[in-house]
Amino acid sequence: MTENPNAVLYRERLAPGIGMWIACVGVGLSSFLVGAPINIYAGIIAGIVMFAVVGWTLFATSPVIEVTPSVLRVGRAQIEREHVGRAYAFRGEDSRLATGPALDGRAFMCFRGWISSVVRIDITDPADPTPYWVASSRNPERIAEILNDGLPEEE
Structure with missing residues (x-):
């Protein structure tokens, strides 16, 4: 099926x-x-x-994060899942670092001040200069779990 x-x-x-x-x-x-x-x-x-x-x-005007088997959408941006790599969930101090000092200026960002936790999603498309997407989420662990399903375990 x-x-x-x-x-x-x-x-x-x-x-x-x-x-x-x-x-x-x-x-x-x-x-x-x-x-x-x-x-x-x-x-x-x-x-x-x-x-x-x-x-x-x-x-x-609130953006929507949507994950389907074929596409990832964050606000107005979308990318095919075949170009999506590993996803990471961040809360607390890790979230502050991911959206501040450790942030790559080329990353796609979708932040909302009223949501402190974020998910970082690696982009694997060699033609795309964007290394990853970072988006606010109330449930970043769930997004990371869905996107990482089927990927090989990290070393």
């Missing part, structure tokens, strides 16, 4: 965390306070509209 090349093995939206939603509430409250002295109903409407617009914008 052959595997469906379009079957989604992993999917994650890098949606805002609780801190960003609290900030959206702050934007709504600020808009209410600006409009309320003019008219209480205008303030309420302004607050609701601003919360909805900022919240929708944050959510709608």
Whole structure:
């Protein structure tokens, strides 16, 4: 039995965390306070509209990580799995190093400040100058497990 090349093995939206939603509430409250002295109903409407617009914008522009048997997508970028090498999950201090001092400037990056853990995915295409991709993920170990499945063990 052959595997469906379009079957989604992993999917994650890098949606805002609780801190960003609290900030959206702050934007709504600020808009209410600006409009309320003019008219209480205008303030309420302004607050609701601003919360909805900022919240929708944050959510709608959040990149998606998707892994299928044939393709890896991170945000708008995609690469065939045949050009994907080993993947590594990083948390804590290792994550800070992977996204800072140890980062290769040629790497493809997709970071979100509200997600501290990252996954690094090696690119094996000799025609691609990008050595690896680094992306924020709430579950980098799962992505690494899926991408490393079937690869020879590291020495």
